[in-house]
Amino acid sequence: MTATAKPVLVRLDGVVKRFGAGAPALDGVSGDIRGGEITGLVGPDGAGKTTLIRLMTGLMQPDGGVITVLDHDARKEAPAIQAAIGYMPQRFGLYEDLSVQENLDLYADMRGLPRRERPAVFDELLTFTDLKRFTDRLAGKLSGGMKQKLGLACALIRKPRLLLLDEPGVGVDPISRRELWKMVENLTTEGIGVVWSTAYLDEAEACDHVLLMNAGKLLYAGTPPGLTDRVAGRVKRLIGIKGSRRRLLARLLDDDKVVDGVIQGEAIRLVLAEGDDGDSVVKTAGAEADRLIPATPRFEDAFVDMLGGGPGGRSALAEAQAARPDGDGRPVIEARGLTKRFGDFTAADRITFDIPRGQIFGLLGPNGAGKSTTFKMLCGLLKPSEGEGRVAGFDLRRDAAEARNRLGYMAQKFSLYGDLSVGQNLDFFAGVYGLAGARRRERIAMMLDVFDLAPHASMSTKDLPLGLKQRLALAAAVMHEPEALFLDEPTSGVDPITRREFWTHINGLVEKGVTVLVTTHFMDEAEYCDRISLIYRGKSIALGSPDDLKASVATTDRPDPTMEDAFIALIEASEQEAAA
Amino acid sequence: MTTLRRGRVRRLTALIRKESFQIIRDPSSILIALVLPLILLFLFGYGVSLDTSRTNVGLVLEETTPVTLELAASFQNSRYFDVTVGHDRREFAEDLVQSRIGGILVIPNGFTADLTAARHPAVQVIVDGADPNTANFVQNYAAGTVSTWEAQRAAERALTATPLLVQQRFWFNPELKSRNFLVPGSIAIVMTLVGTLLTSMVIAREWERGTMEAMMATPVTAWELLAGKIVPYFLLGLASMSLCVGLAVFLFGVPFRGSILALYALSAAFLMPSLGQGLLISAVTKNQFLASQLALLSGFLPSFLLSGFIFEINSMPLVIQYVSMIVPARYLIPSLQSVFLAGDIWPMFLRSILVLLGFGLVLFAVAIRKTAKRIT
Numbered sequence: 032m033t034a035t036a037k038p039v040l041v042r043l044d045g046v047v048k049r050f051g052a053g054a055p056a057l058d059g060v061s062g063d064i065r066g067g068e069i070t071g072l073v074g075p076d077g078a079g080k081t082t083l084i085r086l087m088t089g090l091m092q093p094d095g096g097v098i099t100v101l102d103h104d105a106r107k108e109a110p111a112i113q114a115a116i117g118y119m120p121q122r123f124g125l126y127e128d129l130s131v132q133e134n135l136d137l138y139a140d141m142r143g144l145p146r147r148e149r150p151a152v153f154d155e156l157l158t159f160t161d162l163k164r165f166t167d168r169l170a171g172k173l174s175g176g177m178k179q180k181l182g183l184a185c186a187l188i189r190k191p192r193l194l195l196l197d198e199p200g201v202g203v204d205p206i207s208r209r210e211l212w213k214m215v216e217n218l219t220t221e222g223i224g225v226v227w228s229t230a231y232l233d234e235a236e237a238c239d240h241v242l243l244m245n246a247g248k249l250l251y252a253g254t255p256p257g258l259t260d261r262v263a264g265r266v267k268r269l270i271g272i273k274g275s276r277r278r279l280l281a282r283l284l285d286d287d288k289v290v291d292g293v294i295q296g297e298a299i300r301l302v303l304a305e306g307d308d309g310d311s312v313v314k315t316a317g318a319e320a321d322r323l324i325p326a327t328p329r330f331e332d333a334f335v336d337m338l339g340g341g342p343g344g345r346s347a348l349a350e351a352q353a354a355r356p357d358g359d360g361r362p363v364i365e366a367r368g369l370t371k372r373f374g375d376f377t378a379a380d381r382i383t384f385d386i387p388r389g390q391i392f393g394l395l396g397p398n399g400a401g402k403s404t405t406f407k408m409l410c411g412l413l414k415p416s417e418g419e420g421r422v423a424g425f426d427l428r429r430d431a432a433e434a435r436n437r438l439g440y441m442a443q444k445f446s447l448y449g450d451l452s453v454g455q456n457l458d459f460f461a462g463v464y465g466l467a468g469a470r471r472r473e474r475i476a477m478m479l480d481v482f483d484l485a486p487h488a489s490m491s492t493k494d495l496p497l498g499l500k501q502r503l504a505l506a507a508a509v510m511h512e513p514e515a516l517f518l519d520e521p522t523s524g525v526d527p528i529t530r531r532e533f534w535t536h537i538n539g540l541v542e543k544g545v546t547v548l549v550t551t552h553f554m555d556e557a558e559y560c561d562r563i564s565l566i567y568r569g570k571s572i573a574l575g576s577p578d579d580l581k582a583s584v585a586t587t588d589r590p591d592p593t594m595e596d597a598f599i600a601l602i603e604a605s606e607q608e609a610a611a
Numbered sequence: 612m613t614t615l616r617r618g619r620v621r622r623l624t625a626l627i628r629k630e631s632f633q634i635i636r637d638p639s640s641i642l643i644a645l646v647l648p649l650i651l652l653f654l655f656g657y658g659v660s661l662d663t664s665r666t667n668v669g670l671v672l673e674e675t676t677p678v679t680l681e682l683a684a685s686f687q688n689s690r691y692f693d694v695t696v697g698h699d700r701r702e703f704a705e706d707l708v709q710s711r712i713g714g715i716l717v718i719p720n721g722f723t724a725d726l727t728a729a730r731h732p733a734v735q736v737i738v739d740g741a742d743p744n745t746a747n748f749v750q751n752y753a754a755g756t757v758s759t760w761e762a763q764r765a766a767e768r769a770l771t772a773t774p775l776l777v778q779q780r781f782w783f784n785p786e787l788k789s790r791n792f793l794v795p796g797s798i799a800i801v802m803t804l805v806g807t808l809l810t811s812m813v814i815a816r817e818w819e820r821g822t823m824e825a826m827m828a829t830p831v832t833a834w835e836l837l838a839g840k841i842v843p844y845f846l847l848g849l850a851s852m853s854l855c856v857g858l859a860v861f862l863f864g865v866p867f868r869g870s871i872l873a874l875y876a877l878s879a880a881f882l883m884p885s886l887g888q889g890l891l892i893s894a895v896t897k898n899q900f901l902a903s904q905l906a907l908l909s910g911f912l913p914s915f916l917l918s919g920f921i922f923e924i925n926s927m928p929l930v931i932q933y934v935s936m937i938v939p940a941r942y943l944i945p946s947l948q949s950v951f952l953a954g955d956i957w958p959m960f961l962r963s964i965l966v967l968l969g970f971g972l973v974l975f976a977v978a979i980r981k982t983a984k985r986i987t
Contacts, residue, residue, distance in 0.1 A: 085824075090827055110832075113830055116828070118828040120824045124821050125825075126633065126822055128637055137629050143618045143830065
């Protein structure tokens with residue numbers, strides 16, 4: 032076995048770290064990190080990834096256990112470790128008001144790179160990161176992808192034996208992310224050990240080795256196939272669905288034999304219970320689906336399985352809501368040539384789409400592409416420079432207030448009042464939406480009940496765990512039974528179980544006739560949508576159902592592309608078009 | 612060993628160079644180090660003045676005799692008053708309420724008779740107690756004018772009885788220009804702004820942007836990180852001070868009677884507690900907003916209010932006087948004022964410098980303990 036020949040660079044032995052009272056941030060984590068491979072440190076926000084990396088750098092002290100990095104005890108010999116590792120913290124650790132070259136010079140001085148070696152090292156790093164043309168540019172003026180490469184170059188100034196990268200994929204478009212991955216992969220051929228922390232499970236699948244964490248505990252240590260093996264043969268796709276796939280999914284999720292299920296384009300992806308052959312699923316689906324076919328297990332399937340399966344398919348929230356009549360068949364949300372200019376920069380360029388009642392529409396694109404701008408124009412937070420938008424038939428220019436009354440908005444960053452309690456926040460939002468008297472009390476009680484927030488009603492919102500915060504944010508957005516729901520990156524960083532729960536509610540509401548506009552950069556999440564628009568550099572470069580978009584980039588080499596493949600292929604095609 | 616030292620020197624110079632680039636490129640440091648001092652200086656140089664120029668008063672002549680007219684004339688000739696003459700105090704009551712005049716002087720009925728009978732004649736002064744500064748001023752100068760007039764009369768009447776005349780003489784600031792002591796004082800405020808406010812904010816910013824963490828994960832030591840901040844902001848503080856002194860002397864004509872050496876020695880000593888406080892605040896808060904609030908509250912305001920800069924410490928309540936003992940600016944400002952207005956008084960300066968260095972030492976010691984290369 033070659034794996035055993037690789038040297039162990041980091042040994043974690045029963046590592047414990049506490050911050051104040053409550054559950055420890057790290058609870059007895061043990062594992063090895065080896066040279067010459069990429070170790071994925073995988074888990075949702077709050078799992079303990081950053082804490083573990085900081086402990087490895089010696090910048091933090093463990094409360095228990097032993098961490099040995101490059102044969103040094105991290106507790107006692109931090110300086111020796113810091114001299115030998117490369118570390119890129121979140122947000123890359125760059126000085127934004129220094130130029131690319133000045134940042135490199137600074138790190139070279141900090142790490143004591145001899146002057147005579149510098150020209151060669153800088154040349155190599157700048158070539159490697161393709162930043163040669165930008166050496167005079169201030170780091171703050173670089174794109175996300177370029178910042179990330181510069182951060183990597185700074186961490187590599189003195190070829191480290193161990194490279195620690197804390198969420199390098201955040202805030203970067205998928206193309207840059209792939210480029211970075213290739214660079215890092217190259218490094219491993221020289222024997223460097225790389226730790227790549229991520230909340231994206233699809234990134235984890237490409238690692239040589241993973242440490243899967245959740246809520247401070249290590250769930251799995253080993254190769255990605257070793258993890259997906261546990262669900263081998265149990266992952267299926269139900270295809271040829273007639274009628275509503277969301278309603279069918281809700282029924283299937285209540286089946287004991289179904290561990291997990293999500294919408295995947297026109298199909299439903301299922302993880303079956305151990306020893307089940309799928310008969311029960313086929314029976315439940317009855318005439319509503321053609322057949323059950325095997326699918327390649329993914330990391331997320333295994334992760335959910337490991338956490339004991341997803342929640343059931345019932346949404347008490349949706350059940351309590353009256354179904355909306357179909358209406359006159361006009362779209363609930365319309366965008367007609369929406370354009371937004373900031374100075375001479377066009378953030379959104381003639382964006383056009385419409386969303387019929389009871390559908391989910393996704394805006395997919397890298398950060399800074401114009402998703403949020405489009406989104407904000409449609410919920411009346413930003414005045415379009417050109418074009419028009421309508422919500423529930425109300426023109427956003429003339430009747431913005433009317434339109435806003437009919438929509439519920441969940442902002443990208445947690446936007447509730449951290450110093451108010453859960454109950455006070457709900458009460459405040461009820462007031463904002465004009466709920467009064469008995470109805471107000473009734474809706475608040477219902478939100479506390481449906482989202483299981485009652486035990487935390489008097490807690491300060493800022494002290495809630497991420498999953499609960501996210502539930503509360505949804506509760507505040509749907510309290511007044513809006514016709515249209517606007518969700519801006521709603522599940523970014525949350526664990527897959529919370530994400531499932533969230534989508535169960537959304538799916539249920541959609542079944543009742545609520546219309547949803549969602550932005551996301553999660554490829555999986557894009558597949559929950561009925562249709563998506565791919566936004567890139569302010570333009571919509573593709574629009575269609577997830578299956579159509581995937582089919583549009585299928586080739587003989589790649590008959591069954593993933594959503595990310597489709598995304599990258601479509602962006603590349605659009606760039607070639609722009610260049611031509 | 613020497614390679615170790617060379618590494619240390621190189622890291623420190625790199626940190627200082629980096630910081631200098633940042634100072635030059637960051638508008639907010641230019642704002643705090645150069646623009647704010649200018650605004651402050653102009654404010655104290657031109658805008659705020661504790662001197663009072665001519666005050667409007669109403670003069671009520673309840674009887675018109677040669678004697679009262681003579682007294683009225685000396686009020687009218689006074690360089691402290693602009694006098695409007697009337698014959699009934701009710702004419703001026705409304706003006707006093709509206710603050711159009713600073714006081715009413717009443718020469719009452721029977722003044723001449725009292726004077727001739729050598730009974731002590733009285734002049735009534737009515738002032739607005741809601742404005743104590745003006746009230747005091749009017750009261751004192753009215754009394755002064757009356758006694759001068761009496762003395763003159765006495766001198767004219769009986770040349771033999773030489774009246775006792777009080778001759779006031781102010782040393783060091785003969786024109787009693789408040790600008791002359793406010794401007795040196797404001798230089799201390801400027802150094803507090805650079806040393807405490809700016810320094811605490813730039814370090815907090817490094818925590819916020821994650822650059823501090825990235826730096827700490829290199830072989831750099833906590834000492835080097837701190838020195839890399841102290842040296843540039845120390846120099847910036849001195850530069851800012853020099854700019855202020857230049858303006859004070861050449862633009863505002865504030866005298867400079869001491870030596871440059873004393874000026875820089877005092878300023879350098881004062882920057883120690885100032886920087887130490889800045890480092891400590893940023894190490895504790897790690898957040899720009901909180902750092903700036905704390906710096907203003909614990910650095911700027913005490914330097915402003917409790918240092919004797921504007922308010923006399925001796926006239927503060929005893930408790931506050933004790934509190935003012937821990938305000939470093941309190942030890943600088945009197946010395947700085949001496950450098951400008953009196954000259955070098957080394958025994959006083961050395962005492963101030965020692966106290967300031969002592970404060971600096973304590974603050975640095977705490978700051979270094981708090982800035983261990985650790986993230987908590």
